[in-house]
Amino acid sequence: MTQTRRLRLEFADRQGSGCLLITGWPDTEFAELCGLTPGELARRVVILPSDVLATAGDDYRAFPTIAGSFVLEPESVCFMPRFPFRDGMSYAVVVDSGASQDGPQVLTIQRPTVAATPTTEVVAIYPTAAEIPVNLLKVYVHFSTPMSEGWAAQAITVCRQDNGELLEGVFLPTPPELWDPSRRRLTMLLDPGRIKRGLAPNLEAGYPLVEGVPVKVMVAPDFRDAGGRPLVAGAERCYRVGPPRRERIALHNWKLIPPVAGSAQPLTVEFDHPLDQALLQHCLTVKTTDGTPVSGQGEIGPEERSWRFSPENPWDTGPCRLTIAPHLEDLAGNSPLRVFDRDITIEDDAPTNKDALQVEFNCAPAS
Amino acid sequence: MVEYGTTTHLEEFGLEVGTPSVKSAGSLAFGPAGILFVGDNVGAAIFAIDVDDNETGSGPHALDLENFDTALAAYLGCAREDVAIQDMAVHPASDNLYVSVMRGAGDDALPVIVKVNGDGNISDVSLENVAFSQTILHDAADADDPRQVSRQQLRTVTVTDMSFVDGLLLVAGTSNEEFSSTLRRIPFPFNGGFDANSLEIFHVSHGQYETAAPIRAFVPYQGNAKILASYTCTPVVQFNLDEFAPGQQVKGKTVAELGAHNRPLDLISFEQDGGEYLLVCNDRHPLIKVACADIDQQGPLTVPDRDMDSSPANPVTPPNGVPRQLLPHPGVKRMVNLNGSGVLMLQQDDDGHSHLHSYATDTL
Numbered sequence: 001m002t003q004t005r006r007l008r009l010e011f012a013d014r015q016g017s018g019c020l021l022i023t024g025w026p027d028t029e030f031a032e033l034c035g036l037t038p039g040e041l042a043r044r045v046v047i048l049p050s051d052v053l054a055t056a057g058d059d060y061r062a063f064p065t066i067a068g069s070f071v072l073e074p075e076s077v078c079f080m081p082r083f084p085f086r087d088g089m090s091y092a093v094v095v096d097s098g099a100s101q102d103g104p105q106v107l108t109i110q111r112p113t114v115a116a117t118p119t120t121e122v123v124a125i126y127p128t129a130a131e132i133p134v135n136l137l138k139v140y141v142h143f144s145t146p147m148s149e150g151w152a153a154q155a156i157t158v159c160r161q162d163n164g165e166l167l168e169g170v171f172l173p174t175p176p177e178l179w180d181p182s183r184r185r186l187t188m189l190l191d192p193g194r195i196k197r198g199l200a201p202n203l204e205a206g207y208p209l210v211e212g213v214p215v216k217v218m219v220a221p222d223f224r225d226a227g228g229r230p231l232v233a234g235a236e237r238c239y240r241v242g243p244p245r246r247e248r249i250a251l252h253n254w255k256l257i258p259p260v261a262g263s264a265q266p267l268t269v270e271f272d273h274p275l276d277q278a279l280l281q282h283c284l285t286v287k288t289t290d291g292t293p294v295s296g297q298g299e300i301g302p303e304e305r306s307w308r309f310s311p312e313n314p315w316d317t318g319p320c321r322l323t324i325a326p327h328l329e330d331l332a333g334n335s336p337l338r339v340f341d342r343d344i345t346i347e348d349d350a351p352t353n354k355d356a357l358q359v360e361f362n363c364a365p366a367s
Numbered sequence: 368m369v370e371y372g373t374t375t376h377l378e379e380f381g382l383e384v385g386t387p388s389v390k391s392a393g394s395l396a397f398g399p400a401g402i403l404f405v406g407d408n409v410g411a412a413i414f415a416i417d418v419d420d421n422e423t424g425s426g427p428h429a430l431d432l433e434n435f436d437t438a439l440a441a442y443l444g445c446a447r448e449d450v451a452i453q454d455m456a457v458h459p460a461s462d463n464l465y466v467s468v469m470r471g472a473g474d475d476a477l478p479v480i481v482k483v484n485g486d487g488n489i490s491d492v493s494l495e496n497v498a499f500s501q502t503i504l505h506d507a508a509d510a511d512d513p514r515q516v517s518r519q520q521l522r523t524v525t526v527t528d529m530s531f532v533d534g535l536l537l538v539a540g541t542s543n544e545e546f547s548s549t550l551r552r553i554p555f556p557f558n559g560g561f562d563a564n565s566l567e568i569f570h571v572s573h574g575q576y577e578t579a580a581p582i583r584a585f586v587p588y589q590g591n592a593k594i595l596a597s598y599t600c601t602p603v604v605q606f607n608l609d610e611f612a613p614g615q616q617v618k619g620k621t622v623a624e625l626g627a628h629n630r631p632l633d634l635i636s637f638e639q640d641g642g643e644y645l646l647v648c649n650d651r652h653p654l655i656k657v658a659c660a661d662i663d664q665q666g667p668l669t670v671p672d673r674d675m676d677s678s679p680a681n682p683v684t685p686p687n688g689v690p691r692q693l694l695p696h697p698g699v700k701r702m703v704n705l706n707g708s709g710v711l712m713l714q715q716d717d718d719g720h721s722h723l724h725s726y727a728t729d730t731l
Contacts, residue, residue, distance in 0.1 A: 052441040055434070063434075063441035064489045082491070083470060083477060086445050148472040150451075173630070173650070181411070226474040 003027065009093060009109040011085070014071075014078065018085050020047065020109070022093060023076040029097065034072055041070050044097060047079055050090035050108050060094050060104070088113040120145045120225035122235035123184075125217055126277040127331055129303040133245040134211040135195045135341060137333035139171075139188040140278055141219055141235075146183040146226040155223035156188055161214040161238060169194070170208040183226065187278070195332075196341045209241045245273065245332040246339050251324065251359055261317045261363035266299075266308040269322065274304040276329040283325035284309070289360070294320065315363045324357045376400060376417045381556035382498040387414045389494055392467035392478035395456035396529040396536070398555055403456065403465060403492075404536055405480065406526035410503075413526065413538065415555065417498035422461040422484070429725040430464060430711060432487050436721040439481060442489045443470045452713060452721065455703045462706055464723075465492070483723075502557040504540070528584045528634075531555070532591045532608065539582035539596065550582065552611060562613045566596075568604045569621045569669050584634040588643055588659055595622075595662065597631035597647055603688075605662055620667040623688030626652055635702045637710055639728050646710065646731070648699035656731065661689040694731065696724075 006024035013019065022045065025033065033041060047066045048056070056062040067082035085091065089111050096104035126140040141156065158170045171188045178187035190208045193201035209215060221234040253272040259265035267286060277300060286294040286309050296311035326337050333340030336357055376382050380402060394406035398415060405414045432438060440447040453467040464483040469476050480492040504526075528539045538551040538561075553561040569576050585596035587608070596604050596619065604619035611617055625631070629651040636645050636659070643659040668688055700721070701713040709727045716722065 048441055049444060049446065051446060052437055055437055063438050065441065066444040067442050067491065068444075081444050083443050083445070083479070084475075086449065086471065086475075089446060091444070146474070150472050181409075224472070228472075228475065 005029065005105070007093075007095065007105065007107055009091075009107050011109070011111065012078070014080065017080060019071075019081070020079045020085070020091065020093070021073075021076045022079070022095075022107075025075075025077070030075070033077060038070065041077075044095065045070070045077060045079070046094040046096065047081075048092050048094070050092045053092040053094070053106070066091075085111050087111050114228075118221075118225075118230050118232045120147070120229065121232050122219050125219070125235060125237040127239075127274055127304055128237070128277075129239070129274040129305070129331070131240040131242045132209075133243065133332045134207050134209050134241050135244040135246070135332045136190055136209060137192070137195065137329070137331065137340065138190065138276065138278075139217055141186045141188065143184050143186070143225070143231075147179070147186070148224040148226055148228065149177050149179065149183075151223045152177045152186055152188065155220040156186075157218050157220070158209075159216050159218065160210075161216050167208065167215065169205060185278070192333075207244075211241055211243055214238060214240050244341075245330060245334060246341055248334055248339055249275070249328065249330055249336045251336060251357070254359065256322065256359060256361045258361045258364050259311075259315050260366050262314050262366050263363075264311055264314050266310040267320075267322070267361070268301075268306060268308050270301075270306045271304075274331055276331065277304050279325075279328050280304060280307060283328035285323050285325075286311075287321055287323055288316070289319050289321060317363065319360050319362045322359045322361065324359075326357055376402065376498055379556075380415065380417075380500065381558075382415065382417055382500050384496060384498050386495045387416065387497065387499045387501060389414055389478045391469060391476070392480055393453045394526050394529045395454040395465060395467050395480075396531050397456050397459050397465075398531040398536065401458055401460055402555075403458075403480070404529055404531065404555075405467060405478075406454075406529055406538070407478070408526055412501050412503050413529070413536065413553065413557075414499055414501045415557065416480075416492065416494075418458070418465065418480075418482070418492050419497070420458050420461045420463055420482070422463060429705075429709060429727075430483065430485070430487060430723050431725055432483070432723040434720055435713070435723045438489060439466075439468060442481070442491075443468070443479065445470055447720075452701065455701050455711070455713065457703050457706055457711070459706065464703070464711065500557050502553060502559060502561070504538075504551070527582060530585065530587050530594070532587050537585070537587070537594070539585055550585075550606075550611070550617070562611070564611050564614070565616045566606070566619060567616055568598065568602060568619045569667070570598075570602055583631045584647075586634045586636050586645065588636040588645065589663075595634065595636075595645060597625070597634050599630045601625035601629045601631055601649070601652070603647070603657070620665075621688075622662050622665040622668065623657065623691065624668070625649070625655060625691070632700055633702050635704050635710065637704050637728050637731070638707065639731065644731070646694070646702055648702055648712075654694040654696045654699050656692040656694055657689055665689045696726070 003026050005026055008024045010021045012021050046060060052063050053060055069080050071078040090108055093107045094104045121144045123142040123144050158167045170190055172191045193199045194205055194208050196202055216236050216238045219235045221231045223231055255270040257268040259267050280300050284307055294311055296309055299308045324336060327335060329335050389407055390410035391407050392405055393408050396404045398404055401420055403416050403418050436447050436450050439450045449471045451469040456465045466481040468479045468481055470479055482490050482492055526538055526540055530537045536553040536555050540549055549563045549565050551561050551563045567576055582596045583599055585594050587594050592608060594606050602621050603623040604621050606617060606619045629649050632648045632650055634647050636643055645657045647655045696712060698715040699712045700715050703711050705711050709725050711725050714722050714724055
């Protein structure tokens, strides 16, 4: 200990928690600190984020101090924050004994920034079809690890392929961002107000995409993963933009390629146009005619135009049925029951009942 | 005056002392005896927490805190950009303000329930060794689980708003795949079960009934007999709570459309001169005031009118729906009724700084 104040700040750990040590107190002042109540000590030694102190200016008591508690150690004042210090942030300590003619003393210290070596990649962007309808409703981006929220609006963009111009207002504004529970799959909704004909956004700004103008969906590398690190690289997927699709998913246009009875061959279902990848994952099931699910594994084919179901056990000889959940959608949000953007003057497009959402098939006889 | 005591709460409300695994702090609502409900979107759960707030007698608070977000950043030891204010609620007895906040993002994100007393002092509700109970809405089923289809509608629920009415916690939610909407009614004390109703509304400007669009915010009114819900882009719909029978699809009465290009952010009710009024704050449009008496006299809007939203800059002009008044309070993101004495607003200025301002009801 000395008789003059030579205060120093240092980050340290106590019982596995980060803390801030303030050392270099004169003997007399330290003894005085030891006699203070916790409240008095918190008024004497004020700890704030440096940015907050800058905002407060001279009136450093204008804002609350960082939540936490003081522990007096043999030669230092130890501040244990209630919430962990943030990496890369600067913190300020204002020591105000009230006695010094020079006024309060201010010290600052910066938390080191954790090395941010990127490890997260974009695994997939759906749809994978080469052509999308101009009234595309959703884009899914899959990441290899859980992601941070708050980046989607700035990191996911759409541009014209012909001149590189960014298309504005394509996606429904966030928040909320639409993440799956693991925070690896992000759903980007194209603005339904611009897709549904007759709504003001559609009348004023038209579809988010332009028929006949190829586009590129881009994921910028600065999208942050859950650890705050950027991506290994950006990602993009190019699309042709075709005419709008405004009709129900017509099951009678699907082609079922039945497996051979007694074999473990997959059942293959070919769609007449691409369907929604996320919904396909769990909207199709294979059952026996008494409704018992057939165990097995579904797999989505290229461009989400087909689905293969490989049974766990060889097929029986009896008939089976493919059941389709009513909320299955195509790329434009049309389901087997209803058209997403329906013209109410077209009788045939009226929503239908869900009784018929199954297709029976018989396994091919073994040769 | 109700006596608040943790011992009583433990038995009466099925609480246990422990550390709730709150993964995110979102919607807030107070229930009986000052128990705070916290919606956890990440964990797909709702927690009931005894905040042990026994302060009484301080009277209604009229908070005016400039740079409230900076004050939170100071208290939480982080940058202002790391403070995401989610929701606000006022304790029914102490009048203290409770604010749900997410500090930081990603793996580092911490849910915090901040308490602001009448002097503007900030503290936080301990989430360790507190009396609490929880109910799981539904977490994600295994992707290979065949039961997933029947559960699909409930799988990826996000809580958008909550309110406690006559022993039931009403929870509006959205799902991220189906763009679908339900209102759950969860009995409290929690027993693990709840009823859910799908909702049908008429979207005037689109000219059709729809069951897909999610509720963004809602508020009970008229002695909790009805709720008024607001939807994106921006129908306002009345539901009668006595029409909510288990499992039924409930049809709402569309009473107004507040204009296109707009998402409602919050909805509250308050009393003025013996009448009940509603305030709707929006991400694009100004703060809008509607008289409940006008809502009750408003017949259902069931005729398509595609021109209705054609003036998004001025939501007063639509010819159909209840009369509405624009209020001058700028940048309102959240609102809460100060137990009848006024309305507290979280207002964001042009520089992105957030402030708390209180307004007496007779000035609104």
